[in-house]
Amino acid sequence: MSDIKIGVVSCSGEECLGGTISRLATRKVLEDLRLGEAVTICLPLFIAGGEEERNFAKVYPTVAVDGCSKLCAMRATEKYSGKVNAVVKVDEIIGKERALEELVSLRELPSDYMELVDKVAQEICKEMDKISSDILTKQVEEELKNSGEGSGGCCCCGCK
């Protein structure tokens, strides 16, 4: 398990399939696939919230998960907090028409919804892994720079 904690912010769309899949996939990542590595906030609370919530994206690298092209989670995070590191666009994964299907209650979820949740959850994990790997690479480069290694393209025998 990586020590790097990553913020995953889902849009709160409740009336369409895309938004609902965003929330369910985010939950799966938080509670199962990346337990202990992912943190989240409640988007409506964040929008209404104080300083602490709004520092979220300054404290954590973030992945926004959005149900449709309005990209509410990405926009709200960037407006109130800071730039997101990645956006998972659910409509590009499950199809634009399906993402906009109306949904009045969770009982109306289509029979293949778990498959859709899994696909989106895998995408979230992929983005998280990329972010962790970039951060680790930067840390290693920084350490090498500070220790004087890796500079000047010289070998370690002291020939220069």
Ligand code: SF4
């Ligand atoms: S991104 Fe789309 S689905 Fe999500 S809250 Fe906004 S309008 Fe609703």
